[in-house]
Amino acid sequence: MSRFEAMDGNTATAEGMRQINPDVVAAYPITPQTSTVQTFSQFVADGEVDTEFIRVESEHSAMAACIGASAAGGRVMTATSANGLALMWEMVYIAASNRAPIVMTVVNRALSGPINIHCDHSDSMGTRDAGWIQLFGENPQEAYDNAIQAVRIAEHEDVLLPVMSMYDGFITSHSLERVQIEDGEAVRDFVGPFTAHDSLLDVDNPVTYGPLDFYDFYMEHKRQQVEAMKYAKRVIPEVAADFEKHFGRRYGFFDEYRLDDAELALVVLSSTAGTARSVVDSLRAQGLKVGLLKPRVFRPFPAEELADALRDKTAVGVMDRSDSFGALGGPLFVELSAALKIWGVPAKIVDYVFGLGGRDTTPAQIESVFRDLAEIAETGEIKQLVTYLGVRE
Amino acid sequence: MVKLDAGWREIPIGGKIVDAGNAREYETGSWRATTPVVDQEKCINCLLCWVFCPDSSIDVNDEEMVGFHLRFCKGCGICAEICPVDAIEMVAETEPEE
Numbered sequence: 001m002s003r004f005e006a007m008d009g010n011t012a013t014a015e016g017m018r019q020i021n022p023d024v025v026a027a028y029p030i031t032p033q034t035s036t037v038q039t040f041s042q043f044v045a046d047g048e049v050d051t052e053f054i055r056v057e058s059e060h061s062a063m064a065a066c067i068g069a070s071a072a073g074g075r076v077m078t079a080t081s082a083n084g085l086a087l088m089w090e091m092v093y094i095a096a097s098n099r100a101p102i103v104m105t106v107v108n109r110a111l112s113g114p115i116n117i118h119c120d121h122s123d124s125m126g127t128r129d130a131g132w133i134q135l136f137g138e139n140p141q142e143a144y145d146n147a148i149q150a151v152r153i154a155e156h157e158d159v160l161l162p163v164m165s166m167y168d169g170f171i172t173s174h175s176l177e178r179v180q181i182e183d184g185e186a187v188r189d190f191v192g193p194f195t196a197h198d199s200l201l202d203v204d205n206p207v208t209y210g211p212l213d214f215y216d217f218y219m220e221h222k223r224q225q226v227e228a229m230k231y232a233k234r235v236i237p238e239v240a241a242d243f244e245k246h247f248g249r250r251y252g253f254f255d256e257y258r259l260d261d262a263e264l265a266l267v268v269l270s271s272t273a274g275t276a277r278s279v280v281d282s283l284r285a286q287g288l289k290v291g292l293l294k295p296r297v298f299r300p301f302p303a304e305e306l307a308d309a310l311r312d313k314t315a316v317g318v319m320d321r322s323d324s325f326g327a328l329g330g331p332l333f334v335e336l337s338a339a340l341k342i343w344g345v346p347a348k349i350v351d352y353v354f355g356l357g358g359r360d361t362t363p364a365q366i367e368s369v370f371r372d373l374a375e376i377a378e379t380g381e382i383k384q385l386v387t388y389l390g391v392r393e
Numbered sequence: 394m395v396k397l398d399a400g401w402r403e404i405p406i407g408g409k410i411v412d413a414g415n416a417r418e419y420e421t422g423s424w425r426a427t428t429p430v431v432d433q434e435k436c437i438n439c440l441l442c443w444v445f446c447p448d449s450s451i452d453v454n455d456e457e458m459v460g461f462h463l464r465f466c467k468g469c470g471i472c473a474e475i476c477p478v479d480a481i482e483m484v485a486e487t488e489p490e491e
C-alpha cells in the first residue's frame with residue numbers, strides 16, 4: 001500500500017533509492033554531499049538494501065567508481081550537488097560517453113565563488129552538454145517520482161544514457177512536504193530487474209571499456225549519443241505513461257498551468273513554479289490572461305513540443321535560475337528562443353535571471369514579470385531583453 | 394573487428410570493444426621509423442628484449458631470440474636500449490638522401 005508522509009526532498013529521494021535497491025552507490029560522504037546519501041547509507045548499515053556502498057575520497061572518484069560499477073554490470077545510483085558536481089566534471093562526460101545508465105540526484109545549488117551553498121541551477125546547467133538526460137522536479141514528490149522513472153529511462157536499451165534528477169537546494173531538498181510513498185514491491189515491479197549490457201564481469205564475453213577513440217571513430221560514437229537522446233524523447237513519455245498507470249501521477253516533458261487560453265506565459269523550472277502558480281491565480285482573478293509552463297525535461301530539450309505549447313501566446317517570459325555569462329541570456333531562454341524562432345512562433349520572448357545563490361524570489365517579483373509581459377503584448381516593444389530580478393542596482 | 398569505414402549504426406556503442414584479442418589485427422608496424430636489426434653473433438639469448446618489448450614483437454623459438462615480428466614492431470628502440478651486449482641496432486627505415 002502507498003502511504004503519505006511528511007518528507008523533505010532528500011529523504012523522499014533516499015526512500016526511492018531504498019525501494020529501487022541499486023547494486024552500487026558510490027559517494028563522497030562530506031559536503032557538498034546531500035543528506036540523500038547520508039540517509040541512504042543508514043539503510044545500507046541497517047541491512048535494508050543489498051547495495052554495495054563505496055565511500056570515496058572525492059566527487060571525481062565517486063563518479064569514476066559509478067562508471068566502473070556500471071561497466072561491471074551493476075545498477076548504479078549516486079547523488080551530488082553544486083561544487084561536487086563541478087569536481088566530477090571530467091567523469092560526468094565519460095559516464096555519458098561510455099553509455100553508463102547511472103542515475104544521479106543533483107540537488108541544485110550555486111557554484112562558488114564567491115562561496116555559496118544555496119539554491120540556483122548553475123551546477124546542472126553547466127553540465128547540460130555532457131550527454132546526460134536531465135529532469136527537473138518541483139517538490140519532494142516529483143524528486144521521488146523522477147528518481148524512480150529515471151532508472152527506467154536510463155536503462156532502456158534504446159537509450160542507455162545516464163540521467164540526472166534535479167530539485168532545488170534547501171527549498172525542496174530540506175523542506176518538509178506531503179509525499180505519497182508507493183509500496184516498495186510496486187516500485188521494484190515498476191523499475192524491473194536490471195539487465196547488464198557487456199558486463200566486465202562476464203568473463204565468457206570479454207569487453208574493453210574506454211579505449212582510445214580518435215578521428216577515425218570518435219565522431220560516430222558522438223553521433224550514437226545524439227541518436228540515444230532522440231530515443232530518450234520517445235522513451236521518457238512511455239515511462240511516464242506507465243508510471244501513471246502504476247501510481248496515478250501524470251508526467252510529461254513539461255507541466256502546464258492555465259496555459260491553454262493564456263496570452264502571457266511564464267516559463268520557469270522547479271520549485272519557483274509553485275510560487276508562480278499562485279501568482280497566476282491572483283492575476284487571473286484580476287482578469288489577466290496569464291499562464292505557466294514548467295519544463296520537466298531539459299535534456300533532451302523538447303523544443304518542438306515547447307514551441308507548440310507557446311504557439312498562440314503574445315509574450316513569453318522565461319525565468320532562468322542561472323546565467324550564461326557572455327551569452328544572449330540564461331540557458332533556458334536561449335534554447336527556448338531558438339525553438340520559437342525555428343518553429344515559427346511569433347511570441348515576443350524576454351528573460352529574467354533570478355534567485356542566484358539562493359536569493360529569495362517573491363510573488364511580487366513574479367507579478368512584475370507578468371506586468372512587463374502585459375506591456376510588451378500591448379506595445380509590441382521589448383524594453384529590456386534580460387532583466388536581473390531582485391538585484392540591487 | 395569493426396571495419397574502418399563502418400557507419401555509426403554498425404559499431405558498438407560507447408566505444409566498447411566487444412571482440413576480444415583483436416590487438417593482433419592492429420598492425421603497429423606501420424608506425425615504425427627505425428627498424429631493429431639483431432647481430433646473432435653477439436646475442437647471448439638472455440631474452441631481456443622479449444620481456445621489455447611493449448608490442449610482443451620479439452620472435453623467440455626454442456628459448457632463442459630469432460628476430461622481430463615486423464608487422465607489429467613499432468620501432469621504439471627499447472630492445473636496443475635494454476640489450477646487455479648491444480646486439481640490437483636501430484636502422485632508419487629510409488636513409489635521408491645525400
Ligand code: SF4
Pocket residue numbers: 431435436437438439440441442443458472475476477478479480481
Ligand atoms: S636482449 Fe640482446 S642479448 Fe638478450 S636476447 Fe635480446 S638481443 Fe639477445
Ligand code: SF4
Pocket residue numbers: 429445446447448449450451461465466467468469470471472473
Ligand atoms: S623496437 Fe620496440 S617494438 Fe620493435 S622489437 Fe624493439 S622493443 Fe619491440
